Amino acid sequence: MYESTSNAVSLPNDIARIQACIDNPLDRSAIGKKKIAGVIGDVPSSYSKSPSLWNGAFRALGLDAVYLPFDVPDSRLQALVAALRKAEHLMGVSVTVPHKTTIMPYLDDLDEQAKQINAVNTVLRTGDGRLVGYNTDGKGFLESIQTPQPGQTRPFVETLKGMDVLLIGAGGAARSVAFSLAEVLHNGSLLISNRTSEAALSLVEQIRELSPDARAIEEGEIAQAATRVGLIINSSTKGQGGIRKTRDGKLTTLEPYSALAPANPALIPESEYRGAEFHRAWLSASLSDIEANNRASWKLALSIPLETGFSDLIYHPEETVFLRHGRLSGHRTLNGKGMLIAQAAHAFFHMICRPYLDKLGLYHSETYRRIFKVMFEVW
Ligand SMILES: NC(=O)c1ccc[n+]([C@@H]2O[C@H](COP(=O)([O-])OP(=O)(O)OC[C@H]3O[C@@H](n4cnc5c(N)ncnc54)[C@H](OP(=O)(O)O)[C@@H]3O)[C@@H](O)[C@H]2O)c1
Known part of the structure; x- marks a missing residue:
């Protein structure tokens, strides 16, 4: 668990609760009051490409949002999910090795296909704070x-x-x-x-x-x-x-x-x-x-x-x-x-950021093409 109290104290409450469950320090200056998305895994902060892909797309579209890695061991996964449920600025998260199946019992609902596959790679936080699991790897x-x-x-x-x-x-x-x-x-x-x-x-x-x-x-x-x-x-x-x-x-x-x-x-x-x-x-x-x-x-x-x-x-x-x-x-x-980018662009556009894009009038095919192109370029 990351223990810098000076960082944790000055973070907004919902981020401080997330910080208490994870091993990597969150960058306070990068968060501010932004909307949040992220990736849950063992150590995504050390290898995951997702933060650079998503943050590149956020920047290109001018969205006030940030994508963060969450390094969490099995023992604190349930606590992290509870913290995410309470995080009002959270839009959703991706899930990677080794938590894709172990996270399922902690979620509020599961899409039929995720149930069938018995693994989740995307979690949406709904407007009323419920966490719903999906799987888009195959697509x-x-x-x-x-x-x-x-x-x-x-x-x-x-x-x-x-x-x-x-x-x-x-x-x-x-x-x-x-x-x-x-x-x-x-x-x-x-x-x-x-x-x-x-x-x-x-x-x-x-x-x-x-x-x-x-x-x-x-x-x-x-x-x-x-x-x-x-x-x-x-x-x-x-x-x-x-x-x-x-x-x-x-x-x-x-x-x-x-x-x-x-x-x-x-x-x-x-x-x-x-x-x-x-x-x-x-x-x-x-x-x-x-x-x-x-x-x-x-x-x-x-x-x-x-x-x-x-x-x-x-x-x-x-x-x-x-x-x-x-x-x-x-x-x-x-x-x-190509698979990572295809499922990231899909999760970004159709799922995690959809309500935000809708609100800005950006939920249309040109935005999808832009996300895809930017993610390929920033790889
Ligand atoms: N490009 C993308 O978008 C994308 C998306 C998802 C995953 N991936 C990649 O796909 C890979 C699998 O991910 P996952 O989520 O399916 O992981 P997982 O659920 O942990 O499954 C791991 C798989 O690897 C096998 N394995 C592990 N150690 C082995 C060994 N020593 N010899 C033979 N087989 C071994 C396991 O076999 P057992 O059942 O015998 O343990 C199991 O089939 C990862 O490398 C991940 O990064 C890429």
């Missing part, structure tokens, strides 16, 4: 692969109708993507692989009605499946930059791993974290596993037909090991930048 993903990105004339995928797709991962983002894909694949089949096979099996059960051909496969079956599909999507955290904390307080990183093969990195107790020494200790303990993962991935990438697209939800790093292996073996690749 953002589809938009990013089916619409030409700025500067391009063709989309990453012309049509998903009838395409066979391999989805790696079955966490919050994967579930949202799977529901959206299931609606558009028609007779194409969706293969879902997850480290924990139960999660893939249960996701397949849930989308069975929309996608009768959906099937869960083991991580060890990725190699076979990947050579038979038109599109491979990584929606797992394999390849994600930065240090990750497991629920039992251990630290690790998945950045050197490709999604095409298993990853069993070393886990180091948080109490042993010593900056650069952590990286050295972690790397020497994980090196042979990384080498095995990368070797298997290179070999597989070389055997995948050239027409198969490699798409990753991750945008940090911009090119994951999975995408690098895809590109260097001759495939088309796409990272998660």
Whole structure:
């Protein structure tokens, strides 16, 4: 918890209540009496692109609003949600790893799709102070692969109708993507692989009605499946930059791993974290596993037909090991930048800022185009 009392005391009450629940200091001078939006996650202040995207769009539209990162551990999530409910200047928040599912019981209402997916990535604060959860990840993903990105004339995928797709991962983002894909694949089949096979099996059960051909496969079956599909999507955290904390307080990183093969990195107790020494200790303990993962991935990438697209939800790093292996073996690749921007622009325009834009007469398609363009430029 951030403990600068001098900062907390002089903040407006609603912001001081939020500050008491989070680990990062809020910038008092940037807040003033502005309307507020933000992102809830483990440490979004250290890696999230969302604050620069949203604040860039606020500035471009001349809105008196600010978007803030909220770093919150599981233990203070419920208290933070209560503080957000009371925050009169709050328009809404985005939700990211690892709170997308754990936040759900604390909200006042859930959109049907968020219930189905069992994950929330956007929370609106209504005029009467209720917090309502939605999920727009899947829609953002589809938009990013089916619409030409700025500067391009063709989309990453012309049509998903009838395409066979391999989805790696079955966490919050994967579930949202799977529901959206299931609606558009028609007779194409969706293969879902997850480290924990139960999660893939249960996701397949849930989308069975929309996608009768959906099937869960083991991580060890990725190699076979990947050579038979038109599109491979990584929606797992394999390849994600930065240090990750497991629920039992251990630290690790998945950045050197490709999604095409298993990853069993070393886990180091948080109490042993010593900056650069952590990286050295972690790397020497994980090196042979990384080498095995990368070797298997290179070999597989070389055997995948050239027409198969490699798409990753991750945008940090911009090119994951999975995408690098895809590109260097001759495939088309796409990272998660377009998805993040598509769902951010959607949440900004249609959801979180909609009442504000309505009031200013700015809720029209030109504003949406502007938001999208600015977010791409400030990336
Ligand atoms: N571009 C965007 O707009 C956007 C939007 C949402 C998410 N994302 C990215 O998508 C990724 C997933 O996010 P999420 O919200 O779905 O996270 P999540 O709910 O925490 O799910 C994590 C997924 O990664 C898998 N995983 C974790 N460690 C693994 C390992 N060592 N080996 C194999 N699989 C492992 C998990 O498998 P288990 O079930 O076995 O634990 C699970 O499938 C993140 O990197 C996130 O940044 C991007």
